[in-house]
Amino acid sequence: MKNRMFVGAVALVSACALGGCGSLPDSGPSGSQKVTIWLMKDSVSADFLSRFTQDYEHEHPSVELEFKIQSWTGIGPKVIDALNGKETPEVIEVGNTQVAQYAESGGLRNLTLESMRDLGGEEWLPGLADPGSVDGVQYGIPWYAANRVVIYRKDLFEQAGIKTPPRTRDEWIADSEKLNSNGDQGIYLAGQNWYVLAGFIWDEGGELAQEQGGSWEGALDSPEAIRGMGFYKELQALGNGPKDADEEKPPQTEVFADGDVAQIIAVPGAAAQIEQLNPELKGKLGFFPIPGKTAKAPGSVFTGGSDLIVPDKAGRPSAGVEVVKALAGRAWQEELARTMSYVPNKPGLAYVIKGQEGTAAMARGATKGRATPNSPQWASVEADNPIKPYMTAVLGGGDPEQAAKEASAEITEQLADG
Missing domain, CATH: 3.40.190.10 (Periplasmic binding protein-like II)
Structure with a gap:
């Protein structure tokens, strides 16, 4: 990568x-x-x-x-x-x-x-x-x-009565709902953070693309992958992240440093940038793995x-x-x-x-x-990424199955061009 x-x-x-x-x-x-x-x-x-x-x-x-x-x-x-x-x-x-x-x-x-x-x-x-x-x-x-983890505000968790970080998706949603109040965002999650989506899809048993008979095909339209997108939509709604941009537009570290965000999903090193932008947050940041469907294991990550x-x-x-x-x-x-x-x-x-x-x-x-699908042509998918507009379409209220079908067809075409 x-x-x-x-x-x-x-x-x-x-x-x-x-x-x-x-x-x-x-x-x-x-x-x-x-x-x-x-x-x-x-x-x-x-x-x-x-x-x-x-x-x-x-x-x-x-x-x-x-x-x-x-x-x-x-x-x-x-x-x-x-x-x-x-x-x-x-x-x-x-x-x-x-x-x-x-x-x-x-x-x-x-x-x-x-x-x-x-x-x-x-x-x-x-x-x-x-x-x-x-x-x-x-x-x-x-x-x-x-890989990405959840970076969180320990002080905001304490104020919300959350004593320990969540270990399951259900706990994560419940905690984020508590945090998404009093002017604070429970979580800041941009609408096109497709690496995070990939983990939710894998947890459901789905794939971004899969190889069949020596050729690669997009797989976002499987029931498992659509469930993963459904969880992404539920989580993303617990904050004010843009639906039509990724985590760099605007940089989520800058948004988090502004002080009204309880959680972001990023590599741990982002915490140093946040503290540099807002020294008042020094010592207030914590980390936990992206929660899984059960407490037995963390969630899948890219x-x-x-x-x-x-x-x-x-x-x-x-x-x-x-x-x-x-x-x-x-x-x-x-x-x-x-x-x-x-x-x-x-x-x-x-x-x-x-x-x-x-x-x-x-x-x-x-x-x-x-990792992403092990196709020699996967770089072509990332260069003109159909996953991002697919996510925006679903978050904007579009039909998940139709949007997934269209995105999968584009992925299949790109993987075949090589």
Whole structure:
């Protein structure tokens, strides 16, 4: 997934990226083999990379690591060129939902054996692992994840007599109704926040699209998906979110910071932005996973994050695989989660962030994480997204079944164009 989801999620920003440099300084010993890694801007801090480089080169004296920082803007064609042999690095960080697109173009190394034998791939978060696998072949190795949680005003909950955050949808609706009074909005939820809708659809057993007989079809018109949209409409009505815009128009962090909103759905890092905009809210914000249909498990969420791929045409692909193993292995996964406030690639490693309230809530939600349909053409759907106007139509009183049928037909057409 493109990293727009993580705006504000990263507490430590790469000084190298802010300075506009293309890569970190060479630090390997003379005569060593250079291994080039492309990482995306702001994924990790310069300090993290410095410590990883020092440790890795100490353990592998013949290797010199070269990190080149890339921008998400325009990265797709650049990765395709690299897979075709143009200035090809040994390792590339890509969005988890981009792996299928790159796999279709060819040029990705099959990492199935390495992932299952050395990295314990059977334990990975499904929202990272599943989109990294295409036709049973693991091309993308999960690196880190992030997902949405509910950020709430502890003081407004207390004033409404709500002692603990809700754990079920029914409790969530009831609490939001209590909060939606006295001039306050129970929840601010924009009408076109389709990533949130996806979680409600998955909880009902529906899909955004599904593969049948080798082709993909839109699935918003299934009874399950329509029920998910019904819950979205019920929740969205408990505030004044616009029906015809997403969470960035206006930015929901700014709306929340104005002081009359009890809840928003966002990545935990958004809390820092809110407190910066309104210092009076410092210490008043809490976090909980999106509630599920029952208290047994949180609600489903879209998992965004990054996978690591190794191009076949890299000069030293085997050396690239070894770097991936280190970055995705236990020691540096724990360090990544601890220092960057990400969800590690395995639920069993989440203990390292239990002291961080927002990240811990995110990790609990990640256990029910999913990714968008694993079609190479899904990017076309997001580029001209028919889900958004579908949501606006239903929220505006349109026929849910007819609107879903029309949106599903558009999705089917877009997925077939590739």
